Amino acid sequence: MADIDIVHESQREWRTGSTKRIDGKEHAALNKILSTLEPNLFVMRVDFDPNMLVERHKHASDHVIYIMEGELIVEGTKVPAGSCITIKKDIFYGPESAGPDGCRTVIIFDGSPEQTFEDPEAQGRPMSAA
Numbered sequence: 724m725a726d727i728d729i730v731h732e733s734q735r736e737w738r739t740g741s742t743k744r745i746d747g748k749e750h751a752a753l754n755k756i757l758s759t760l761e762p763n764l765f766v767m768r769v770d771f772d773p774n775m776l777v778e779r780h781k782h783a784s785d786h787v788i789y790i791m792e793g794e795l796i797v798e799g800t801k802v803p804a805g806s807c808i809t810i811k812k813d814i815f816y817g818p819e820s821a822g823p824d825g826c827r828t829v830i831i832f833d834g835s836p837e838q839t840f841e842d843p844e845a846q847g848r849p850m851s852a853a
Contacts, residue, residue, distance in 0.1 A: 771821035784834025793826035
């Protein structure tokens, strides 16, 4: 089965992606790479803490975000569980934030998942919840 890779998410380690301090409390987006066919395909599970905010950013690859649980608010639009968001490479989007119950997603990248923030200093800046 060298050409077939079967992985359960429990076999992969969580990593801390983005973190943000909102109203004095640390919020995080955790991720794990579930599968990869480098350099062309990455499948990641990303879980956002409640109200976690990710500043306006872009990726160097096309990608699809599938919302498994909760909701994600992207540029002011609430995107509920069961929805897909398709985003072209090199397009800045956001901010995006998790709803009050957090958000569980699977994101499929057609290339590197690396992100670039529109404002390089924005990711570390504290915010107040709206």
